[in-house]
Structures are given as structure tokens and as C-alpha cells.
Amino acid sequence: MTVQVSDSVKYKRKKYVLIDVEKGKQIIDCADFKMPEHLPCYNTSCWRGYTAEYVIRKDKLYGTRYEWDDEQRKEIESETLFLNFTGSCVIARTTKNNTWLNSDFLECYVRFDEAYELHFTDGVLDEVLDLHKAITEAKEFIESETYKDESTEPQVRANCLEEIAYMNLKYDYDYRTYRWRNGEDD
Numbered sequence: 716m717t718v719q720v721s722d723s724v725k726y727k728r729k730k731y732v733l734i735d736v737e738k739g740k741q742i743i744d745c746a747d748f749k750m751p752e753h754l755p756c757y758n759t760s761c762w763r764g765y766t767a768e769y770v771i772r773k774d775k776l777y778g779t780r781y782e783w784d785d786e787q788r789k790e791i792e793s794e795t796l797f798l799n800f801t802g803s804c805v806i807a808r809t810t811k812n813n814t815w816l817n818s819d820f821l822e823c824y825v826r827f828d829e830a831y832e833l834h835f836t837d838g839v840l841d842e843v844l845d846l847h848k849a850i851t852e853a854k855e856f857i858e859s860e861t862y863k864d865e866s867t868e869p870q871v872r873a874n875c876l877e878e879i880a881y882m883n884l885k886y887d888y889d890y891r892t893y894r895w896r897n898g899e900d901d
Contacts, residue, residue: 724806725770726831731806733769734824738889740802743767748780748793769798771833774840776800803834803886805846821888822873822880825853832884849883 722733722743736742743765765782780793807827824830830850834842853876856862862872881888 720766722767722769724804724833725768726806726833727771729808731808731829731831732827733767734805734807734830735821735888736804737802738887740800742769742776742798742800742802742804743778743780746778746796746798748778748796770795771840776835776838776840797838799838800835801837803832803842805830805832805884805888807831807846820877821890822877825849825876825880832886834886844885846883849879852879852883 724731724733733742765780767778767780769776769778771777776798777795778798779795782791805821805824807824807830810828824846827850830846832842832844832846833840834844856875856879861867862875
């Protein structure tokens with residue numbers, strides 16, 4: 716399985732990685748992005764064929780869709796549209812320069828320095844939950860003897876981090892992040 720390209724969210728003048736979207740929902744589907752005719756390019760790191768950049772301005776959610784034109788070898792950008800999205804999402808960022816962190820699994824947010832669960836109603840941000848407690852719990856677990864003990868199976872470590880991540884969330888998320896869901900069996 717190839718790690719997928721992440722969408723981003725600009726919130727309070729900072730750029731975050733979009734970790735996941737509430738189960739059964741997709742933010743990008745809330746607008747009709749008109750894209751010019753082009754030869755789309757699909758690759759193993761972006762099976763959807765596009766990425767998105769979201770921005771929250773005055774508590775309203777906007778989005779831009781990006782696709783790669785394989786024939787012209789350039790990125791094509793849609794217009795930025797208001798997104799009438801109702802649901803939640805998890806965003807995270809690291810403060811360390813040039814640090815790459817996997818974000819293909821929801822529990823990955825506990826490895827970042829900052830994370831939030833955002834809720835929107837009709838495209839308006841109406842709730843922000845700070846996930847600092849989960850990040851702190853995960854760091855404490857990673858420093859624990861249980862985690863460091865070589866006899867502890869890697870899957871046990873991963874399951875513990877997953878449990879920390881999920882128990883600190885208010886809304887419901889799928890076991891597959893938004894980048895892996897296709898809507899047919901969600």
C-alpha cells in the first residue's frame with residue numbers, strides 16, 4: 716500500500732494536514748468543481764486523481780481542487796468555492812521543519828505536535844476540539860516501559876496508539892481515512 720498524498724487545511728494562518736473526515740462523508744463532494752478537459756493522471760500515491768486545499772476564512776470553509784494534466788505535465792487548479800459541508804474532520808501539523816509524518820491512518824494525528832477536531836454545519840465552523848490531550852497521552856505511552864519493551868508485539872503498540880487516538884475524538888470515523896474511501900461501501 717502506497718502512502719497517499721494528503722489534502723491540506725489552512726486554519727488560523729497555519730497549514731495543517733487533513734488527517735480524516737467523519738465516517739460516510741467527503742468534504743470535496745460539497746461543491747461542483749468545474750475542471751477543464753484534460754488527460755488525468757493517476758498514480759499509486761494519489762489514486763483519487765486529485766488533491767484539495769481547504770481554507771477556513773471567517774469560520775467559513777472554502778476549497779480548491781487540484782488535478783494533474785498528464786499530457787501537459789502541469790497541475791490544473793479549480794476556482795476556490797464555498798463548501799456547504801456538514802460534518803467533522805481531524806487536522807494536524809508538526810512544528811518541526813522538514814518533518815514528514817504519515818497521515819494515512821486516523822491514529823497518526825497523535826504523532827503530530829498540534830491537532831484539532833473541527834465540526835462544520837452548512838460550511839460554517841461551529842466547534843473546535845483541541846486534541847492535545849491525546850498527543851500527550853501518546854507521547855507518554857511511547858516513552859513507557861511497555862512500549863520500549865522488545866517483547867511487546869508491534870501490533871500491540873499500534874493498537875494502544877489507535878485506542879488513544881479514537882477515545883479522544885467526539886465524532887465517528889471509519890477505519891479507512893477519507894483518501895481510501897470510494898463511497899460505494901462506506
